[in-house]
């Protein structure tokens with residue numbers, strides 16, 4: 001294989017690889033958006049379940065306090081009955097104190113019930129709004145998943161064809177060169193390892209290329225890399241030659 005043929009093969013490889021990159025860009029953020037929605041839904045479900053447990057605990061506490069109030073009521077009635085049978089003032093006063101204590105207990109329980117009920121309403125509100133949001137997010141997820149599935153099935157064929165083509169081109173390129181190509185490509189943000197000279201500059205990093213170097217590139221006798229970004233440079237005509245097919 002002449003250097004010229006190597007350059008053409010490398011540029012061809014770059015072109016097809018870029019097409020695959022574009023297909024994947026088209027899918028773009030969708031897989032990530034689907035993942036984000038799934039995470040958010042999981043978070044909402046956990047929150048709802050936690051709040052539902054808290055609501056249950058609050059209801060239990062309210063019932064407990066209601067029972068306490070009943071028990072205090074029973075005690076008060078008992079003390080009042082006992083007061084009509086006392087033998088002295090001391091016993092009467094003692095029962096009055098017990099009654100007073102139970103009345104305070106009732107007040108305290110009523111205060112707690114009020115607090116629990118308010119807390120309950122807040123938590124039920126959160127559950128309500130979380131459930132609504134959950135419903136919306138589930139709808140969003142279904143739509144995104146469909147969008148992703150559609151794009152994947154639409155582009156799968158194109159992608160597979162190009163991946164096969166990449167394999168075929170790679171088979172024609174010597175190991176050392178291919179390794180260099182892959183290394184440069186993986187280091188480049190835009191995935192470009194082979195770039196044409198455009199307007200006297202590197203098509204990858206846009207730094208100017210001196211005229212003599214441009215002539216060397218045009219002669220296609222040597223593989224020349226950009227001294228700034230390390231990308232393999234090809235002349236503009238190779239670019240033109242490859243555009244039409």
Ligand SMILES: [Zn+2]
Nearest residue numbers: 202205226229
């Ligand atoms: Zn460059």
